[in-house]
Amino acid sequence: MSKENPDKPPIFEDGRGDPDKEGGAVESPEPLDQSLKKRTRQRTASPPRGSTPQSSPPKFVSVEELMETAKGVTNMALAHEIVVNGGFRVTPSQPPEGSLEKRVKDIVHKAFWDCLEAQLAEDPPSYDHAIKLLAEVKEALLSFLLPGHGRLRLRIEEALDVPLIQQQAENGALDMGKMATFVIDTMGALCAPCRDQEIHKLREITGIIPLFKYSGFLPQSKDMQGYILSDGDGSIRPHLMQQSVEYERKKFQEFLDKQPNAMDLTQKWLQDTAKALLNGDWEGGASSAGASAPIPSTLHPLIVHNHAYLHLLKWDHASCPFPETLLMDQRRFQEMQWELEELTAVAAVLLIVYNSAGAAISGLPGLLEQLKGTTKLLLAELHSPDFRAEEAFATVAERMWEEVRRSLAQHGFSPFSSERQAVLKGQIAAVRLPDNSIRRLIDSRVQTYLLGFLESSQRGCPTTLPGGLAPIQKELEEVAIKFSRLVNYNKLVFAPHYQRILQDVLRGEGPAPIREGDS
Template sequence: MEKRDDNHSNNLQEHASDSMKHPCTPNKTVPKSAEKADAISREEESNFGSDVDGAGMVDSSPSASPPRKKLLSDVKQNLLNEERAQKAKLAHEIAFDSNFKLPDRPQEPSPEDKSSEANLRRMRKNISEVMHRAFWDCLKSGIESDPPIYDHAFMLLQEIKGILLSLLPKERKTTFHQRIEEYLDLDFLRQQAENGSLNVKNVAAFIVDTMASMCAPVRDSQVAELRCIDDVVELFRGIYKVLDLMEIDFVNFSIQVIRPHIQRGQFEYERSQFAKILENSPDGLQHTRNWISNTYQRLRSELERLYQQMKRDNSRLQGTSASDSFEKKYSDIENAKLSPTSILNAAYSTILSCDFDMKELPETLAMDRERIESLKTDADRIVLVSSVMITSCGVLGQPIASHREFLEKSKENLVTLSKPDANQDLTGVLEGMSLQCWKDAVDHAKGGGPELARCVRPSNESALREQIVTLKNRRTHPVFKLLHDRTVDYLVSSASRVQTRSPTTLPPVPVGLTFMSGALVDAASRYAKLVNMNRAAYGPFYAPVIREVLGMSSPDGEKRETVSPKAGARKKLEMSDNRGCSDVTPEDLEGKCKVTGSLDDLD
């Protein structure tokens, strides 16, 4: 057994080494359907080859058919962009998630998910199941016929042979190569079939023995189960399933080996793939531009209100020195709030807002959509549970609110009840929380004396329910809104501390959120990692957008200054040449995507 494990380890390492040459394209055999589709694509391309040049441009001659050829070119470009996006996403997942691996079976969409993507996945699954069932039925009828017909059997053996060889090292020949080539010599097996001497069970037994020698220890039990199958068709069906799992095992091991290499070149790779995608997009950064522009306008509005407030406060003071102090103080605040880094940090914080529409998610954050949705859900849960806890403590009173045992038990139950449920609205969740809070309070007050008994007097039950249910108006409820703002500020502050490598990585947990401190710290760590990795990868794409929003340069390269909305009342936002702005000369991203700037150039 130890010898088998040593051979297995060596094979895995060599397979991983070979996969490192193409880290984003795992070694897998190409399905026959894919080969046929590729052949059809090449045939269509050859039919139109005289009218479509190497760059995908359409011949404008009268004999050409521009609409059809233009459509073919667009389809090919879209497929190429999709492939680039998939490779970049795979590399991003491997680098971002240290536990990332391919699952044994694809995750199926939930029955409640009615999105077009979920419906497409269900349709593909149904089509695949129908095709597989038809193939196994044909194989069974062929083997059981008299005389046996092995056409489908040889197709299956050819694919099994290819899978076994794909799991072996490519750089050198091993004894496994020799044995597989010898025992699965399809020409010799066909001769045996013609002579009526082919023993399919012996061939299947050899395949199972080979799999037992090559598979990871975790698959030993599944391979052993194959030896107990007597029906030949069911045996080959089981062999095919276990081989699929073995391929996934090899790919996952390769991912572990190549992860450090991908992490070292992750940002450059993502930037290059994203730039190639933008080359063929009319405005591939439309959502990103709107995202940053809207953030800038919001910051401007906040500064306008702040300026008016400071102006009213200053009007009560007399003298030139007071006026100069007011102007200088406002100018410092304005420059700090409208610095490129501050604008981008504020933009990142908007993705956590209850009002943020995920359909408007910036293109630069598209690969982190699921992480952002998870963060938003967790942040809402943290705020919701904390709001309910504060409300219940306020209604029930200090005597019971000071008991840590009651608070811990109530928090655990509320966290369970706050888990998202597509079939239940927020009002229903809050009503369930109010009932649970009251039950926990009553249970805790039993035998606790008169003070605790007063906390659970009957009048408090209805008051508790009314107060908790009002939290359904999350956007306007003062407690929820305050705690949500504190949660977002905490996450943003944590990301800034990580970015600047502050000795104290995370700030202290804000008042009112201590009930959920563990979940809050976890969310802050995930948010900081997401934001800072995104900033490092896509900073050069954000730089020209922020320059445009700030009006830091004109299209012809001349420097411009952004003037405050109240002319003459505030200082102009000055971005001098010594801050590196003149060194940033990215080409217009709407047409060409060569990026040479960065956020560091702007600060």
């Protein structure tokens, strides 16, 4: 089975790595600063009890310190979003047509261009507005450059040297046409390839004011930002990845210094996973060796860590606070959890259908995809508050039976007896129940596959697809790739914290409290 495996990072290292970029746009998660503040208030109101690890006493900080920390955490969340979300784009904000904001914006723009035109028409011309515009254009162009654009940066600095331009204007030697041509050429080099035709049209415009006014530079700045954040040759993501691990680790440590108890939930998450594995209470799936493979009595930190991440795909988001180190990706984990539950139900239904009909429908061209598509469509709202499970699965059962009946008749097979028909429908309808044996079997195999996928990315070996999952193989691989990328990136960022917590847990000492300055 061929697949795109993420790069292989060790579980604990110095924080440098380059996991693959995640494809597909997802919504931005709840801002980390808000989530962490909410968690801090909850823990401050009532001290941790039971299995919640003990922590250092709270440290009082000033409002200024909290504001600065919040700003840093927000920046960290933005950097994290750009790195892990391959669909992240910067989109321009346009006020509604006819709104007050739109009218004010149009008036201001018109006033600016009218003033610039009037100044350039003076004798001798006045370049005050023009020089300000060139200075803003220069800063914007420089902000779009990648770390490797040293030569282009030097060209921009030399061509748009504001003090020199000011001197040329005072001595009547400023060539605005030359300046405008340089700006348009540089825009053509930086903006997305789809803009090439527009850049060509700009070169044909005569007159400084029309050229600057209609070049669309300011709107295209968003286009440039989107292009350099894309996955193409101009992408800044590989460069950002090199620094993002250390940046996120540093910002989280700054927050940890001010809130020493800010990893209590992370400690509990890892501790509970280790306890479940050692006590044989693990319900999140077995090892990659198979559903019945025993959990070793001596656990390696990597085993605990992989199972802990797997448990996040079974998380009770409504009542259990999420580990602090994964808050920025909580929504992504929840969406993957929903997707896996839907795929599990689909695979369970198809397994029942093909086991019931047997060779009569096995191998019929196009039938599997048709049954799969129908089931996915009917279960698309599985996690909607308005979803009626009993009614939806009864409909699935009816539709599956109709397809099976039609196929049997079309290919000359004997029809099902009424008793056999009732059994088929009843088995499919029962998939709605969480403790349904077939649904649990498929779920166990999905968990086995995901765990094997994590291990294969670390060992560089292929993953075996368990039986019964072939109909959802493509979708399952896509989820596994996203899951593995998030896991690997998170390991890189928080490796020092995870290493210390897991070592303490596996020595049987329980997690030590996070101390100020720990890393």
